[in-house]
Amino acid sequence: MRTIQAEVIGNKLEALRKQSPLVHNITNYVVMNSTANILLSLGASPVMAHALEEVEEMAGLAQALVLNIGTLSPAWVEAMILAGKTAHKKNIPIILDPVGAGATSYRTETAKRLLTELPVSVLRGNAGEIMACAGVQGQTRGVDSQTDSLDAIDQAQAIARELKITVAMTGKTDIVTNGETTYLVKNGHPMMSRVTGTGCASSAIVGAFCGIGDDPLSDTAAALAIFGFAGECAAIHIDGPGQFWSNLLDELYKIRPSDLPGGVRIEKHA
Amino acid sequence: MRTIQAEVIGNKLEALRKQSPLVHNITNYVVMNSTANILLSLGASPVMAHALEEVEEMAGLAQALVLNIGTLSPAWVEAMILAGKTAHKKNIPIILDPVGAGATSYRTETAKRLLTELPVSVLRGNAGEIMACAGVQGQTRGVDSQTDSLDAIDQAQAIARELKITVAMTGKTDIVTNGETTYLVKNGHPMMSRVTGTGCASSAIVGAFCGIGDDPLSDTAAALAIFGFAGECAAIHIDGPGQFWSNLLDELYKIRPSDLPGGVRIEKHA
Amino acid sequence: MRTIQAEVIGNKLEALRKQSPLVHNITNYVVMNSTANILLSLGASPVMAHALEEVEEMAGLAQALVLNIGTLSPAWVEAMILAGKTAHKKNIPIILDPVGAGATSYRTETAKRLLTELPVSVLRGNAGEIMACAGVQGQTRGVDSQTDSLDAIDQAQAIARELKITVAMTGKTDIVTNGETTYLVKNGHPMMSRVTGTGCASSAIVGAFCGIGDDPLSDTAAALAIFGFAGECAAIHIDGPGQFWSNLLDELYKIRPSDLPGGVRIEKHA
Numbered sequence: 001m002r003t004i005q006a007e008v009i010g011n012k013l014e015a016l017r018k019q020s021p022l023v024h025n026i027t028n029y030v031v032m033n034s035t036a037n038i039l040l041s042l043g044a045s046p047v048m049a050h051a052l053e054e055v056e057e058m059a060g061l062a063q064a065l066v067l068n069i070g071t072l073s074p075a076w077v078e079a080m081i082l083a084g085k086t087a088h089k090k091n092i093p094i095i096l097d098p099v100g101a102g103a104t105s106y107r108t109e110t111a112k113r114l115l116t117e118l119p120v121s122v123l124r125g126n127a128g129e130i131m132a133c134a135g136v137q138g139q140t141r142g143v144d145s146q147t148d149s150l151d152a153i154d155q156a157q158a159i160a161r162e163l164k165i166t167v168a169m170t171g172k173t174d175i176v177t178n179g180e181t182t183y184l185v186k187n188g189h190p191m192m193s194r195v196t197g198t199g200c201a202s203s204a205i206v207g208a209f210c211g212i213g214d215d216p217l218s219d220t221a222a223a224l225a226i227f228g229f230a231g232e233c234a235a236i237h238i239d240g241p242g243q244f245w246s247n248l249l250d251e252l253y254k255i256r257p258s259d260l261p262g263g264v265r266i267e268k269h270a
Numbered sequence: 271m272r273t274i275q276a277e278v279i280g281n282k283l284e285a286l287r288k289q290s291p292l293v294h295n296i297t298n299y300v301v302m303n304s305t306a307n308i309l310l311s312l313g314a315s316p317v318m319a320h321a322l323e324e325v326e327e328m329a330g331l332a333q334a335l336v337l338n339i340g341t342l343s344p345a346w347v348e349a350m351i352l353a354g355k356t357a358h359k360k361n362i363p364i365i366l367d368p369v370g371a372g373a374t375s376y377r378t379e380t381a382k383r384l385l386t387e388l389p390v391s392v393l394r395g396n397a398g399e400i401m402a403c404a405g406v407q408g409q410t411r412g413v414d415s416q417t418d419s420l421d422a423i424d425q426a427q428a429i430a431r432e433l434k435i436t437v438a439m440t441g442k443t444d445i446v447t448n449g450e451t452t453y454l455v456k457n458g459h460p461m462m463s464r465v466t467g468t469g470c471a472s473s474a475i476v477g478a479f480c481g482i483g484d485d486p487l488s489d490t491a492a493a494l495a496i497f498g499f500a501g502e503c504a505a506i507h508i509d510g511p512g513q514f515w516s517n518l519l520d521e522l523y524k525i526r527p528s529d530l531p532g533g534v535r536i537e538k539h540a
Numbered sequence: 541m542r543t544i545q546a547e548v549i550g551n552k553l554e555a556l557r558k559q560s561p562l563v564h565n566i567t568n569y570v571v572m573n574s575t576a577n578i579l580l581s582l583g584a585s586p587v588m589a590h591a592l593e594e595v596e597e598m599a600g601l602a603q604a605l606v607l608n609i610g611t612l613s614p615a616w617v618e619a620m621i622l623a624g625k626t627a628h629k630k631n632i633p634i635i636l637d638p639v640g641a642g643a644t645s646y647r648t649e650t651a652k653r654l655l656t657e658l659p660v661s662v663l664r665g666n667a668g669e670i671m672a673c674a675g676v677q678g679q680t681r682g683v684d685s686q687t688d689s690l691d692a693i694d695q696a697q698a699i700a701r702e703l704k705i706t707v708a709m710t711g712k713t714d715i716v717t718n719g720e721t722t723y724l725v726k727n728g729h730p731m732m733s734r735v736t737g738t739g740c741a742s743s744a745i746v747g748a749f750c751g752i753g754d755d756p757l758s759d760t761a762a763a764l765a766i767f768g769f770a771g772e773c774a775a776i777h778i779d780g781p782g783q784f785w786s787n788l789l790d791e792l793y794k795i796r797p798s799d800l801p802g803g804v805r806i807e808k809h810a
Contacts, residue, residue, distance in 0.1 A: 032299050040465060041511045047370070048298070057373075057375060061373060074591070104589070242789030251510070253512075515782065
C-alpha cells in the first residue's frame with residue numbers, strides 16, 4: 001500500500017462523527033476557545049479541565065487526552081501528569097503538543113518530563129519543538145519554528161524510534177512517523193499560520209481521531225490531512241485571516257467522506 | 271396571562287441597552303472572550319475579574335454577578351464566594367452556571383456549595399447539570415447533557431421550590447420556573463450547540479437582564495427567548511458554525527423590540 | 541513638521557512585516573486569543589507566557605513586552621515585574637495597558653507599582669485608566685471609561701512629563717504625548733468599542749511598532765493610526781460586531797503603505 005486510502009480516512013471521519021469522542025484538553029489559555037470550536041465543528045466533544053481536584057475523573061470520562069504546554073505553569077504541569085496517569089490506566093491515547101519547546105528551558109524540560117513520565121501516543125509539534133523534545137538543538141523562536149520540516153524526516157524517524165511514539169512534525173509538509181512507517185501529508189495552506197492556534201487545533205484533532213481509532217500512525221495522518229484539506233478549502237475566496245478562520249470552522253463542519261478522494265494528499269515515504 | 275408579552279420583553283431589551291448594566295463574570299477560560307462579545311453585542315458591559323484582592327470591589331460596581339464553574343479551581347471558587355457575598359450585601363442578582371456538574375465530583379460539590387453559601391437568583395444549566403446540583407443522578411457527559419429537558423419539567427419545578435430560586439433548564443425547549451410559575455421558551459437553533467460557549471453566554475445574558483429587572487423569572491425567560499431568537503436568525507443562510515457565530519453577534523446587535531412579536535416563543539406551562 | 545507623514549508610517553509598517561517582531565504578552569485571559577490574532581494579521585509574532593519559571597527567558601527573546609492587567613492576580617503581577625526587569629536589561633520597550641485602573645484599588649495600585657518598578661516606555665489606556673495611574677480620581681466604570689479624552693490633553697501631557705514616558709490616552713481622539721510633543725490620532729470607529737479587546741489589541745500593536753522602532757512617540761501614534769484606519773475600513777458594509785471583527789483582522793492583513801495617505805489622520809497638537 002503506497003498511502004492511506006481516502007476511503008479509509010472517510011471511514012474514520014464518519015466514525016468520529018458518530019461517536020463524537022470526548023477529548024479532554026489541558027491546554028493553553030490562548031487557544032481554549034478556538035480548540036473547542038474546532039472540535040465541535042468537526043463533530044467531536046471538547047472538554048477543558050485543569051484542576052488537580054478533577055483531572056483524573058475528567059480524563060476517566062474521555063476518549064483522548066490532549067496536553068498542550070502553550071501557557072504552562074507548575075500547577076498545570078502537575079495536572080497534566082495526574083490526568084496522564086489516568087489516561088494510561090484507562091488506555092486512552094495521550095497527545096502531547098510541546099508548544100514553544102526549545103524557546104525556554106522550562107518548556108523544553110516540561111515537554112521532556114511529560115514524555116518520560118507518561119506513555120504519550122503522539123507528539124505533535126513543529127520541527128524545532130520536536131527536536132527540542134529530543135534534545136536536539138533546534139531553532140525555535142517564540143512558538144514558531146524556523147526549520148523546514150522536510151529536511152527533518154530522518155530526525156523525526158529517529159525520535160519516534162527512540163521515544164517509541166508516533167511523531168507528527170508539522171510544517172509545509174507534515175511528517176508522520178512511528179520510526180518504521182512514515183507518511184508525508186501534503187495538505188495545508190500558508191494562511192493557517194496567520195491565525196493563532198491552528199497548530200494546537202491540529203493536535204486536538206489528532207486526539208479526536210486517535211480517540212476513536214486504534215492506530216495512532218494512520219489516525220494522526222488522517223487527522224492532519226483532513227485538517228489541512230479543510231484549510232485549503234477555507235482559503236478560497238478570502239480577504240484575510242478573519243474570513244479564513246470563519247471558513248475553517250465551516251469547512252470542518254461540511255467536509256464529507258466523498259470530498260476526500262482527490263482532496264487528501266498523503267504519500268508513504270519510501 | 272398565558273405568556274410574557276413580546277412588548278414586555280421589548281421593554282426589557284430597551285432598558286438593557288439604555289442602562290448597559292455592568293455584568294461581573296467569574297467564568298471559565300474557554301468562554302471569557304466569547305461571553306464578553308455576546309454581552310457587548312447585546313448592549314451590556316462585561317467585566318471579568320477573579321483575584322481575591324479585587325472581586326468584592328468589582329462586584330460592588332456591578333449590576334449582576336455571573337458565576338460559571340467551567341474551568342474551576344480552588345482559588346476561583348473562593349473568589350466566587352467572596353464576590354457572591356458582596357452581591358448579596360448589595361442586593362444584586364447572582365446567576366450560577368454549573369458547567370459540567372455531574373461530570374466530576376468537584377464540579378458537583380462546588381455547585382452545591384455555591385448554592386448553599388450564596389443567595390443565587392437563577393441557576394442556568396442543562397438538565398443533567400441542574401439535576402446534579404440537586405443531588406439527582408444525572409447523565410452529564412463532559413459538559414454536554416444527554417437528557418431531553420422536556421421530560422424534566424416536574425424536576426425543574428421541584429428543584430426551584432427546594433432551592434427557592436429560579437431554575438432555567440435549557441435544552442431544545444428551555445424550562446424557566448420558580449417552582450410556581452413555569453415558562454417554556456421554544457426559541458433556539460441546533461447550530462447553537464455547534465459553537466462553544468452558547469450555554470455560558472445564555473447565563474451571561476440572563477445576568478444582564480436580571481441586572482436591570484426586578485423579576486428573575488420573567489427576566490430569565492425574556493433573556494433566553496431573545497438569545498434563542500437571535501440564534502434562529504443567525505442560522506439563516508449559513509455554511510457552518512464559523513459564519514453562525516459571526517451572525518449571532520450581529521443579530522444580538524441588530525435585534526429590535528419590533529422584531530419580537532412573532533419572533534419570541536414563550537408559553538406558560540399549565 | 542505638522543504631523544507624521546504617511547510615508548513614514550508606511551515605512552514603519554513595512555519594517556514591521558519584514559522583521560515580524562516577537563511581542564511577549566503577559567495579558568488577560570479575555571483577549572489572549574484576539575490579541576494573538578491581531579498581531580498575526582498585522583504581521584507580528586505573538587507569544588504569551590506568564591510562568592515565573594520562564595518569563596525572563598521569553599522576554600529575553602522578544603522585541604517588545606506588553607503588560608496588561610485585565611485579569612490580574614498576584615502571581616501574574618510578579619511575572620510582569622520579572623519579565624519587565626529582563627526587558628529593561630535588554631533595552632526592549634515595555635508597554636503597559638492598565639485595564640480597569642481606577643475601577644478597583646488592586647488594579648490602580650498594581651498599575652502604579654508597575655510604573656514605579658519598571659521603565660515603562662508607553663502607557664496605553666483610556667482617560668479614566670491613565671488618570672487613575674497618575675493618582676487623579678478618574679471615572680472608570682468596570683473597564684470602560686466615561687471621560688471624553690479630548691478634555692484631557694493637558695492632563696495627558698502632565699502625566700507624561702511626570703512619569704517620563706509616552707502616554708497614549710485613547711478614545712474618540714487618541715492623545716499621544718511624551719509631555720513635549722503631542723499628536724492627536726483621529727482614526728477609529730465606534731464599532732471598535734462593541735467588540736472586546738480592541739483596546740488591549742491596540743496596546744499590543746503599539747508594542748509591535750515600538751519593537752521595531754526607536755521613537756516610542758511616533759511609533760505609538762503610527763500604531764494607533766493604522767489600527768484606527770483598519771477599524772474604519774472594517775466598518776464598511778457590516779451588519780454588526782461579528783462581521784466587524786472578522787473584517788478587522790482582514791484589514792490589518794491587507795493594509796498597505798499606499799493606503800495610508802488620505803487614510804491616517806494624525807495632527808500635531810499646537
